[in-house]
């Protein structure tokens with residue numbers, strides 16, 4: 001009995017070792033490599049939160065991100081946003097698609113293009129993972145895990161990605 005317990009534990013450890021490469025946290029679909037999807041933790045009452053990732057197109061043909069969706073009741077809907085300065089105010093607006101040119105890497109990051117979880121019913125907590133379904137025009141659909149990270153002190157300088165947004 002003891003032996004059985006031990007060997008099961010050994011198996012679990014082995015399984016974890018095998019799973020380790022997943023910690024690299026990137027995904028491939030078609031010619032696209034999607035790296036490090038993450039979102040900012042939100043505070044109670046905050047209705048929207050930004051999510052970010054990089055998309056590298058290793059192929060010879062352009063692709064486009066057509067939609068993102070978080071299949072959880074905690075998120076009302078997920079939008080794609082761009083940001084630009086209007087005078088001294090950073091404003092964001094919803095866009096229909098994000099172009100992923102052939103051979104290029106598009107970075108969704110605070111202050112730039114981003115995904116926006118709208119209508120949050122509960123805060124996103126640091127350490128959580130949220131599945132998000134990305135649909136590309138050419139490469140199809142893939143589900144990635146968005147890792148929720150604490151909003152860093154540095155991010156307070158960037159008027160993006162969370163409740164400071166002006167629509």
Ligand SMILES: [Cu+2]
Nearest residue numbers: 081092116165
């Ligand atoms: Cu936004």
